Amino acid sequence: MTPENGEVRGKRDAPCVVDLRKGELRIPSYSVRVRLRASLVRALAEENKLTPRPDFVLQLTSRGKLRIIAKRTPPPPQLSTPLRVVAVDENSRHGFALAAFDFGDRGCKLAYFEKLRPENHGYRRQLAAALQSYASAPTEEGRALLGQLLGQEPVKALTPERAREHAALARRKEKRLNNNFVQRVTARARELVREAAKEGRAAVVLVDPIDSETLRGTGLQGTLLRARRALENLCRYEGALFVELRASGRQCPRCGSWGTEVRQTRRARVYKCRRCGAVWDRDKAALYNLTTTYFERLRKGGRGNEAVLAERALAALRKWLSKHPNALEY
Numbered sequence: 121m122t123p124e125n126g127e128v129r130g131k132r133d134a135p136c137v138v139d140l141r142k143g144e145l146r147i148p149s150y151s152v153r154v155r156l157r158a159s160l161v162r163a164l165a166e167e168n169k170l171t172p173r174p175d176f177v178l179q180l181t182s183r184g185k186l187r188i189i190a191k192r193t194p195p196p197p198q199l200s201t202p203l204r205v206v207a208v209d210e211n212s213r214h215g216f217a218l219a220a221f222d223f224g225d226r227g228c229k230l231a232y233f234e235k236l237r238p239e240n241h242g243y244r245r246q247l248a249a250a251l252q253s254y255a256s257a258p259t260e261e262g263r264a265l266l267g268q269l270l271g272q273e274p275v276k277a278l279t280p281e282r283a284r285e286h287a288a289l290a291r292r293k294e295k296r297l298n299n300n301f302v303q304r305v306t307a308r309a310r311e312l313v314r315e316a317a318k319e320g321r322a323a324v325v326l327v328d329p330i331d332s333e334t335l336r337g338t339g340l341q342g343t344l345l346r347a348r349r350a351l352e353n354l355c356r357y358e359g360a361l362f363v364e365l366r367a368s369g370r371q372c373p374r375c376g377s378w379g380t381e382v383r384q385t386r387r388a389r390v391y392k393c394r395r396c397g398a399v400w401d402r403d404k405a406a407l408y409n410l411t412t413t414y415f416e417r418l419r420k421g422g423r424g425n426e427a428v429l430a431e432r433a434l435a436a437l438r439k440w441l442s443k444h445p446n447a448l449e450y
């Protein structure tokens with residue numbers, strides 16, 4: 121690989137050369153010269169700036185595509201402040217909710233919050249199934265169902281062959297949108313972790329996985345699982361700590377009692393505590409509770425320094441919440 125500064129990484133006589141100055145990939149022994157997309161060149165240049173620098177492996181996929189894989193295993197971080205905790209909650213309603221809490225000598229703050237929702241494939245899936253069944257057995261009943269889904273006009277000239285093609289297209293589109301979602305989640309998490317590294321913060325990524333029972337039949341199971349594995353890989357690559365644990369957004373972030381749902385909006389499930397009167401967005405509370413659960417576990421089971429850090433972090437979180445009593449509200 122030849123980064124933009126001109127120095128050569130790897131062997132000069134390697135069978136394949138990635139030249140980022142010229143934006144091309146060369147395989148000299150076959151006189152192959154492939155132009156690389158500008159976005160790929162930018163991404164590779166960015167990866168080359170990391171310390172330690174990644175190793176790159178070129179892979180030819182079974183579909184005949186060239187893939188560049190970056191490998192890197194920095195040592196796991198020492199838990200100390202300044203620290204960033206990225207909390208990720210998987211749920212069937214919003215896909216993922218993400219928050220970043222930053223801890224320093226002067227307490228903590230909520231640096232980031234977002235809900236990331238995967239595409240809803242209900243209609244697309246129903247349509248693909250109807251098209252597929254019409255393709256294999258073109259009945260009047262099937263045609264009528266497609267008429268309801270697509271409108272009468274497009275169905276008039278529909279042949280079984282066309283129906284099969286369209287069904288395949290719909291399935292491919294679903295797959296592509298799901299892949300985009302996984303990429304969106306990991307890209308956001310990567311930004312948050314890299315931002316932390318730039319500020320000299322150690323980073324921990326906490327993931328609360330959804331139990332697969334809840335997802336049965338929603339078609340989301342595979343997508344969320346892939347996103348979780350991608351986050352785990354990302355942590356290994358970026359030198360962040362990856363921890364899976366569970367917490368509930370139904371529990372009051374202030375006093376720990378179980379709340380009841382008082383309202384549902386398009387964007388939030390709003391809960392209220394009958395004991396202390398606190399009101400919160402279930403997704404936000406889930407992330408706050410996930411973070412306190414992590415530090416409580418660390419306080420009980422951690423070695424000396426970690427237990428002290430956990431104790432301070434818990435105090436900082438409580439102080440932050442009492443100073444910003446509305447921060448977890450919708």
Ligand SMILES: [Zn+2]
Nearest residue numbers: 372375393396
């Ligand atoms: Zn309460």
